[in-house]
Amino acid sequence: MSQAPRRVTIRDVAARAGVSIATVSRVLGGTYPPAPATRSKVMKAVRELDYVANPHARALSGATSKTIAIVLNSVISPYYAHVAQGVQAEAARHDRLCLIGITGGDAARELATVRLMREEGADAVILVGNVVDDDGYKTRMAEYASALAAAGSQLVLCGRPSLGPDVPSVNVEFDNTGGARAATSHLLSAGHQRILYLGHRVGYTTSEGRIAGYREALAAFGVEHDPGLEVQGTWERAEGYRLIKKRLQSGPPDFTAVFAANDQVAAGALKALRESGLRVPDDISMIGYDDLPPAEDIGLTTVHVPHEELGRTAARMVLERESAGAGHVMLGTHIVVRDSVRPLARPR
Template sequence: MVRRAKKSADGTRKSTIREVAELAGVSTATVSRILAGNYPEAPVTRDRVMRAVKELDYVANVHARSLAGTPTTSVAIIINSVISPHYAHVAQGVQTQATAEGRLCLIGTTGGDAARELAMVQLMREQHAEAVILVGNVLADAEYQARMSQYAHSLAAAGSRLVLCGRPPLGPDVPAVVVGCDYTGGAFAATSHLISAGHERILCLGRRPGYTTADARHAGYRDALTAHGIAHDAQLEVEGTFEREEGYRMIKERLESGQRDFTAVFAFNDLIAAGARQALLEHHLGVPDDVSLVGFDDLPPALDLNLTTVQLPHQEMGRTAVRFALEHETQGGAPPHIVLDTHLVIRDSVSSPR
């Protein structure tokens, strides 16, 4: 017979992990590992444990007890880098909203490593963050998807919430808030702007197959070509990461190999665009007189370069991620999926081809 949890003086339950294990018919170690989100057990076992957790109100009480004696709660943001303008501005939005909500903000970095990101999510769960916000690119293979889905369930069971900021959902049954921007639409607008100026040989820089952010921008680029009746040429799609030096490398290598087969460049972010511009100038090609150039993000150095680019609401993404994560914690229901608008900022880096 399973012993039901006794109640404390204030009427709250005082369930234990042993009671959860007894009700689910598993060991306490199995319960612990499943709640940690890193136990590859059969779905039926996990379902029994989670039903027991809900019935006994176990995790909610553990979460409450973990906060006993401390006056503060927190939200966590996990990003690739603290020096990238994109991540820094989203993180500032998270910090601003967390402060407004009376929470501290925990920040972790991964360097773009999926395994490290998984480890950081687990660490933030152990720190009892009320929301764990993941931002930006990741190589989302099947193993990653499965592990992160487990973590989303374990966070939800603990009264927390996983938030995917600037990346697609993990699946219809995964309890994660999704806050994104219309990356594909923004890339479509950027490419269409170049086409409307008369360009058909448009070099795209920053393709990274399997990486969510790059894939969305690449899709918008190709959609625009198709919509305007221009056949896409895979030779005009250059792979590289989202750093300034990569933009420089991609253009430099192409020009030095004699491939001057483009009249315009669509860079997948403004850092790539800045590096590309430097390489063009070193080869005596002006922007926009010889080559038109469009970026993405509208962050430094876009304004200094007078760069036409797609503006993202970076800080609003961060604020929205915190707000909806905390609201959903109290309101319940299906986690929301919010898509923020982008828009093209036209400056003086585009002209008609010679």
């Protein structure tokens, strides 16, 4: 096979001139210019080698690219990461860069990030995830929406409820309640009636949507709702572990199944159950929510949320629409059956 002729690089120029690459770069870039003698040596080598400055170097001083921005609390959460991945994929398809701002859950940093993205000229600013849907939140979002619209950009809410028809924003949700109803029904169909709901975050929209589905399924199956089975907690792995440990301190389990608010909570709960000598699914059945790592690795039956599709849809709604405006999409969820639920032998 013949080889394409090797392009002359900045390294070759540096070698020929007997200087460092950084020196060549300084001469060509005109920044931090070195001594005139050095400059002459470099320019001589450039001419002799017929060096064409790298397209990269030229592009580095080119015009600003169009961007689409996404603002997250954290990138460690696989939930956020997978939504961001969807936005990135769709942005690339439309020749946009994808910028992610991280707030750490801090409102002041969220504000500063939205402002930065607006100044950046982002086509859209996508905010993702669980919120407390109170007056302060609604006001803040209305202000973002107006400020972005005024700059020719757009506010997109992803996995959050709509702000209503008056606020110029695009909205992509998934069916939290439907998924939770299906998950609970799956356990009820297997004969479980004492189902521990693990990790309810009161007031948070995603959490309220999920627990509503749990309650609806109980009602549909005619199973009495025991508020003592609804355990409040945050959505981390360590919290799932802690909640089960605490619950089992006072005696044997008063439940035959666990519906964890998300897969992380399920992973922590699984560990705590095992440490207490309880096997899943032999002794306790378990179902999670999200279908994100580590659900597959721990064989967890869970509710699949189309995270990447959420991000893709959000980006697509902004980039493929002819003019800015409102819009609302609700994506479906479904159960993924693995190996963490077992039918309960019913007492006769």
